[in-house]
Amino acid sequence: MTTWHxxxxxxLGLSAILLFSVxxxxxxxxxxxxxKIGYAVSKxxxxxxxxxxxxxxxxxxxxxxxxxxxxxxLPDGKRLPVEIIEYDDRSSAEEVVRATERLATQDxxxxxxxxWGTGFNLAVAPLFDRFGYPQLAVSAVTDKAPEFVKRWKxxxxxxxGGHDYTEALAGVLKQAKAAGTINGKIAMISVADGFGIDxxxxxxxxxxxxxxxxxxxxxxxxxxxxxxxMINEAAKGxxxxxxxxxxxxxxxxxxxxxxxxxxNPKVMYLGVGTGFPIYGKNNGANAEGIMSLGGIDPKNEAxxxxxxxxxxxxxxxxxxxxxxxxxxxxxxxxxAIKRKGLDREAVSKELSTGTFKxxxxxxxxxxxxxxxxxFGGQWQNGQFxxxxxxxxxxxxxxxxxxxxxxxx
Amino acid sequence: MKRFAIAGGFVVAVAVLALAxxxxxAYGLGLLIGxxxxxxxxxxxxxxxxxxxxxxxxxxxxxxxxxYCVAALSEVLPYPLVLLIAAAIxxxxxxxxxxxxxRLSGVYFVIFTFGLAELIRxxxxxxxxxxxxxxxxxxxxxxxxxxxxxxxxxxxxITLLLTWWIGRSRIGLALKVxxxxxxxxxxxxxxxxxxxxxxxxxxxxxxxxxxxxxxxRWTYVEPAIVFNxxxxxxxxxxxxxxxxxxxxxxxxxxVPLFMLFEWLSANFPNHYSILLGLLFIxxxxxxxxxxxxxxxxxxxxxxxxxxxxxxxxxx
Numbered sequence: 001m002t003t004w005h006x007x008x009x010x011x012l013g014l015s016a017i018l019l020f021s022v023x024x025x026x027x028x029x030x031x032x033x034x035x036k037i038g039y040a041v042s043k044x045x046x047x048x049x050x051x052x053x054x055x056x057x058x059x060x061x062x063x064x065x066x067x068x069x070x071x072x073x074l075p076d077g078k079r080l081p082v083e084i085i086e087y088d089d090r091s092s093a094e095e096v097v098r099a100t101e102r103l104a105t106q107d108x109x110x111x112x113x114x115x116w117g118t119g120f121n122l123a124v125a126p127l128f129d130r131f132g133y134p135q136l137a138v139s140a141v142t143d144k145a146p147e148f149v150k151r152w153k154x155x156x157x158x159x160x161g162g163h164d165y166t167e168a169l170a171g172v173l174k175q176a177k178a179a180g181t182i183n184g185k186i187a188m189i190s191v192a193d194g195f196g197i198d199x200x201x202x203x204x205x206x207x208x209x210x211x212x213x214x215x216x217x218x219x220x221x222x223x224x225x226x227x228x229x230m231i232n233e234a235a236k237g238x239x240x241x242x243x244x245x246x247x248x249x250x251x252x253x254x255x256x257x258x259x260x261x262x263x264n265p266k267v268m269y270l271g272v273g274t275g276f277p278i279y280g281k282n283n284g285a286n287a288e289g290i291m292s293l294g295g296i297d298p299k300n301e302a303x304x305x306x307x308x309x310x311x312x313x314x315x316x317x318x319x320x321x322x323x324x325x326x327x328x329x330x331x332x333x334x335x336a337i338k339r340k341g342l343d344r345e346a347v348s349k350e351l352s353t354g355t356f357k358x359x360x361x362x363x364x365x366x367x368x369x370x371x372x373x374x375f376g377g378q379w380q381n382g383q384f385x386x387x388x389x390x391x392x393x394x395x396x397x398x399x400x401x402x403x404x405x406x407x408x
Numbered sequence: 409m410k411r412f413a414i415a416g417g418f419v420v421a422v423a424v425l426a427l428a429x430x431x432x433x434a435y436g437l438g439l440l441i442g443x444x445x446x447x448x449x450x451x452x453x454x455x456x457x458x459x460x461x462x463x464x465x466x467x468x469x470x471x472x473x474x475x476y477c478v479a480a481l482s483e484v485l486p487y488p489l490v491l492l493i494a495a496a497i498x499x500x501x502x503x504x505x506x507x508x509x510x511r512l513s514g515v516y517f518v519i520f521t522f523g524l525a526e527l528i529r530x531x532x533x534x535x536x537x538x539x540x541x542x543x544x545x546x547x548x549x550x551x552x553x554x555x556x557x558x559x560x561x562x563x564x565x566i567t568l569l570l571t572w573w574i575g576r577s578r579i580g581l582a583l584k585v586x587x588x589x590x591x592x593x594x595x596x597x598x599x600x601x602x603x604x605x606x607x608x609x610x611x612x613x614x615x616x617x618x619x620x621x622x623x624x625r626w627t628y629v630e631p632a633i634v635f636n637x638x639x640x641x642x643x644x645x646x647x648x649x650x651x652x653x654x655x656x657x658x659x660x661x662x663v664p665l666f667m668l669f670e671w672l673s674a675n676f677p678n679h680y681s682i683l684l685g686l687l688f689i690x691x692x693x694x695x696x697x698x699x700x701x702x703x704x705x706x707x708x709x710x711x712x713x714x715x716x717x718x719x720x721x722x723x
Contacts, residue, residue: 043677044680044681045638086677087673087674087677088678090680092638093628093633093634094442094622094625094626095673097438097625098670099673102438102674104434105433105435118544119544119626119628119630119632119633122544122627123627144546151548192533192534193543194543194544194630197537197541201541201542
């Protein structure tokens with residue numbers, strides 16, 4: 001027993017020495033020839049749709065732009081080529097955790113881009129923290145960001161929380177009610193899944209505080225295809241504002257079925273999918289006046305140029321909500337690396353305290369969160385323009401009431 | 409003598425596995441956690457489905473229940489108690505489900521178990537929407553990956569020992585008879601329903617515990633994450649590949665398949681599904697009866713035609 005113990009201990013010690021010396025030697029001997037950046041994102045499975053719109057094209061676009069520019073710039077002005085390592089998490093939480101461990105400890109990448117989705121960003125947050133990587137979580141809508149920042153100092157939350165979006169919507173509706181455009185009664189439906197539940201739970205107090213009355217409030221299971229009964233019920237209650245916290249397939253279905261039912265509320269606010277370029281294209285004149293989350297400022301030239309490059313490189317236009325934020329997060333990281341080098345600690349500090357010139361304009365994080373966001377937008381003249389928060393400079397005036405459906 | 413050698417080998421293997429995290433990095437440990445989880449699930453699956461031939465797709469229903477118990481209770485109760493409650497809930501669900509469905513057989517049972525995961529997922533969703541008003545739950549427990557791994561390893565060892573013990577006991581024999589012919593079994597005087605129910609419950613409790621132990625690794629759970637039907641299919645494929653009717657079969661199926669998934673997703677992230685599909689087709693053609701029987705058949709052939717004849721006659 002004792003000899004076995006000794007042997008085991010010496011073997012452990014020996015391997016530790018070996019590991020240590022190998023690590024030490026390589027660090028000294030190796031002259032840096034590239035910067036390794038990795039990400040694990042859902043390329044297949046249920047999350048692939050969202051990741052394929054908001055996240056992956058922007059990672060691809062950024063990598064190409066850095067390559068075309070001759071590499072990633074470091075503080076000494078030298079440019080190093082970027083080596084991208086990508087994994088598919090197959091929309092599984094266990095998989096994204098292991099892939100992130102692989103990136104950090106096997107591939108030893110310099111930086112890791114965030115995965116897609118609230119749940120997945122949370123699943124990897126403890127790992128980013130443990131291995132010391134800054135985490136720029138974009139596609140994660142959460143009201144708990146201030147808590148997460150305390151828990152994981154190098155985590156950054158850039159898309160706001162459900163509460164922000166419903167407050168912004170309540171702001172628009174309150175204004176319209178004060179102007180006498182709408183009667184302040186709301187019919188509201190929501191998908192019984194993460195996004196819908198978060199939003200509707202935040203919406204109830206927001207509407208109440210703004211003096212708005214909810215006359216109809218139901219949830220439906222994800223994947224519902226027939227909304228006619230809900231639309232009919234919503235129309236009966238005397239509400240002239242219709243809100244649906246829906247997922248893309250349902251957003252498209254509701255738009256069609258409301259036309260068939262000749263349901264013409266004065267305000268129509270739909271969920272994810274409204275901000276897809278294809279929504280405007282498919283619905284043409286009937287997209288006019290429809291509101292949703294996100295929106296862009298058409299007067300922002302940097303954003304317009306970004307949209308054009310995105311379309312050229314990836315073959316499709318970016319969505320009008322999260323895409324530009326994803327891209328901005330990469331620009332910020334790039335700029336922080338240019339200022340501080342590859343020291344992750346220093347880069348994280350720079351991200352939380354620095355001011356950046358990104359596609360959104362001058363960008364500065366507050367308590368590791370992006371707070372100057374467009375929380376509400378509306379289709380106006382073929383563009384999904386930002387209308388809320390109503391008091392933010394650059395917000396367009398909402399067109400109310402929404403034009404009635406046009407016969408095709 | 410041979411039995412002692414096997415027992416000794418088993419003990420040494422477990423000891424080596426238990427010490428492995430000390431000299432492996434985070435990624436190696438992540439692999440071991442995944443391996444331990446799937447080996448335990450596949451063995452637990454085969455514990456019931458191997459001898460009886462009832463193909464169950466309910467694995468993830470129990471895994472999900474375990475994970476949700478931890479998510480719901482970890483803030484208010486001490487961790488060991490949470491595990492116990494998770495096991496109890498898994499047991500209760502298994503008993504209810506088992507009592508009402510184990511009289512089904514063949515494809516009806518498969519369909520039902522597949523539906524069960526979805527049913528429980530929708531029930532959880534319904535509860536969260538109407539009672540708590542949020543869908544995701546957070547798990548902030550100070551449990552390290554090493555601790556998760558050791559718990560899974562212990563559970564895996566217990567599952568293997570249990571399978572071994574059941575295989576040699578009266579209840580194991582009864583199960584084999586049921587698997588061969590239920591009519592004969594009932595004529596011999598075996599209480600079919602009770603035997604099946606007992607095994608189904610044991611297997612379900614183990615699956616529930618696997619989910620409960622792994623949950624702290626995900627930090628955040630929501631029904632779509634923990635009731636992912638892919639898990640049920642993977643476990644089934646692993647157990648069948650190894651040979652569901654044997655003690656070491658699920659292990660021999662789970663380990664190579666898990667490593668294969670890992671290798672494919674690390675090296676071919678963009679062609680993973682295509683390659684996996686092709687490999688499955690190849691496996692079905694090359695090893696229709698599972699890895700273990702393939703190894704045994706070839707072993708017999710090498711030992712001479714007489715041994716092979718004997719094995720033919722036996723099967």
